[in-house]
Amino acid sequence: MPSTFASSALVPPGLAADLIQIVLCLALLVAIAAPLGVYMAKVFSGELTFFARAERALLAPAGVRPKAEQHWSTYAFSLLAFNAAGFVVLYLxxxxxxxxxxNPRGFAGLPPHLAFDxxxxxxxNTNWQSYGGETTLSNFSQMVGLTTQNFVSAASGMxxxxxxxxxxxxxxxxxxGNFWTDLVRAILYVLLPLSIVVALALVWLGVPQTLDASATATTLEGAKQTIALGPVASQVAIKQLGTNGGGFFNVNSAHPFENPTAISNLIEWLAILVIPVAFCFTYGRMVGDRRQGRALFVAMGLMLVASIGAIYAAEHAGNPLLAGLVDPAAxxxxxKEVRFGVVGSALWAAATTAASNGSVNAMHDSLTPLGGLVAMLQIQLGEVVFGxxxxxxxxxxxxxxxTVFLAGLMVGRTPEYLGKKIEAREVKLAALTLLIMPIGVLGFAALAIATGHAQTAVQDAGPHGLSELLYAYSSATGNNGSAFAGFGAATPWHDTWLGLAMLLGRFGYIVPxxxxxxxLAAxxxxxxxxGTFPTHGALFVGLLIATILIVGALTxxxxxALGPIAEQVSILAGHTF
Structure with a gap:
């Protein structure tokens, strides 16, 4: 029997079902993330010790004392040294x-520029891929190389x-704190257990987990077809949970071996967001004021809901140029994959660009101009919608x-956050860091245009071609990894500059x-x-969102306006470039 909501004259039944799906997905996400956030707060506060022996076994050979505290500069140096060593090992x-x-299929080593990228x-933690995984990388490279980095790069961010x-x-x-202790605890207590659970669930749902290179099938016409296989489930689990996003297959989670059913789609979608959302609750407990964590959660959550709604509305409306050729209700x-439809694809597109994941279950190059605009803008905001x-x-x-600096100016006193005065040093560091996205996106994209490398890489002319270029450098600098796949990035120029953009976007944020x-610790x-401006109420949440949109979006x-907005205007005018 149809529900009262679904049969309402105000809401079409199909739209009602889509809205119910979105609400249920978001409710399930919060129900899982909230207790996980409490658990992670205990992990990073050292309250949980059931893996203490494993911690000591991993840290002692390196001469690390788990409880030895580090100055921020030492913490940063440890992180940079560890990641530099990881780069060298993976490159080799x-x-x-x-x-x-x-290497059962006998793949050759990658050329220098592609190995660097x-x-x-x-x-x-970007997982930008200028290659097709199943046609380029061996099982060893996928497991020992990429999957290992999926764990440790995610743990570094945590x-x-x-x-x-x-x-x-x-x-x-x-x-x-101590970087090495935090790194190990993030893996042992959070990433590894969750990855095992998700990987087993995916195997149960039909995702391959094997060392066999391929299987041979006979088609209906009687021809032989070679189907690539490999240790897929284990990589998919951590690519989602660690907001890595790099797929085993070229088309990522649109591939039926990575994401075969609606249930696997829900599990993988939840995995994208669950740890970033949980960190809001972890933060509130670690700073001793849960209201602060809830305020950040509300601000991020409102922006995510707005993004989901905007992408869904744009994709549900379809392309007016195709009116009369396709069913407008579709x-x-x-x-997009038929098994996911518009709502499943919109949920994923919003989540993967909000959470800096980059995996896809639909091709972002085929999004409507406004749908692609929202996805791109979430990346350009600088990992603030959960990230x-x-x-x-x-x-x-x-x-x-x-925001608290601006609020302090409004009330005419020194800005404070959590009882700490926000002074010139902190504001300058924050302001300089927020310049990284414009430099990486606008600066590097302009360089590509000026040298002619952009024009030879884009698939489409006009505004959509500009969108392809902007999305690529936004994705790299924002450490996202998704792409408008019509952009031909597999060239020495783009592999090099996209790699530099990734480094700038990752460590240019972390160190400051x-x-x-x-x-602030000192x-x-x-x-x-x-006269203290409260940072946990509705007024602060509104001011925070406004600051993000004014400073981030207007940049x-x-x-x-020259890319997706111009393309949308041209479609509404009834012509294409």
Missing amino acids: VLRAQNLLPL TAVSFVT AVAAAVARGLASRQVRSI GNMEG GVGVGLTGMLLFVVL ILAIAGS KKTTPASA FFPVL
Whole structure:
């Protein structure tokens, strides 16, 4: 029997079902993320010790004392050194792939520019892929190279968030924790257990997990077809949970071996967002004021809901140029899987660009101009709508610093956050860090245009071609990894510059936010007074969102007007470029 909501004259039955699906998905996400956030707070506070022996076994050979505190600069150096070593190891694995085991299809080593781009991509948690995984990489490269980096790059981001929370919660100390301890705890207590559960669920649903290179099938016409196989489920689990996004197959989670059913689609969608959302609740507990975490959750959540609604509305409306050729009730199904439809694709597109994941279950190059605009803009905002695991929270805290500074100017007193005075050092670091996205996106894209490398890489002329270029450099600088796949990035120029954009976007954010955390950790806490601007109420949430949109969105408005906005206007006018 149809529900009262679905049969309402005000809401068409199909739209009602889609809205119910969106609401149920979001409710399930919060129901899982909230207790996970409490659990992670206990992990990073050292309250849980059931893996203590494993921690010591991993840290002792390296001479690390788990409880030894580090100054923010030492913490940052440890993180940079670890990631640099990871880059070197992964680069060598990719270059020497033909000499290493578990290469049943005999793939050659990657050329230098592609190995550089791929190694940087996975070390920075971007997982941008200028190659087809099933036709380029061996099982060894996929497992030992990429999947390993999926774990440790995600754990590095989680460690940074934990260190920043400690810095904000501490009083007059010079340390923010121990990077090596945070790294190991993130893997042992969070990423590894969750990945095992998700991987087993995916195997149960039909995702392959084997060392066999391929299977041979006979088609209905009697021809032989070779179907690529491999250790897929284990990589998909951590690519989603760690907001990595790099697929085993070229078409990522649109491939039926990565994402075969609606149930697997729900599991993988939840995995994209669950840790970033949980970090809001972790943060509130670690700083000793749960209201602060809830305020960030509400701000991020409102922007995510708006993004889902905007993408869904754009894709559901379809392309007016195709009126009379396709059923308008189906919406824009170009580049989408029938088993997911418009609503499943819109949910995923919003989540993967909000959470800096980058995996796709539909082709973003086939989104409507407004749908693609929303996805691109979420990346350009700088990982503030939940963002990548850990680093999304820290990206939002940069805007918090800027917001309380503006609020302080409004009330005519020194801005404060969590009882700490926000002074010139913190504001300058935050403001300089927020310039990274414009430099990586606008600067590097302009360089590609000026040298002619952009024109030879785009698939389409006119505004959509500009959108392809902008999306590529937004995705790289924002450490997202998704793409308008018509953009031909597999060239020495783009592999190199996209790699540099990824490095800038990852470590150009992490180091300054650690410096801010270290600076605030050394300050004393002052009690709240009548003039203190509260940072946990609706007014602050509204001001925070406004600051993000004004500072972040308006930075890119002129170039977006030449790309997706111009394309949408041309479609409404009834012609294409």
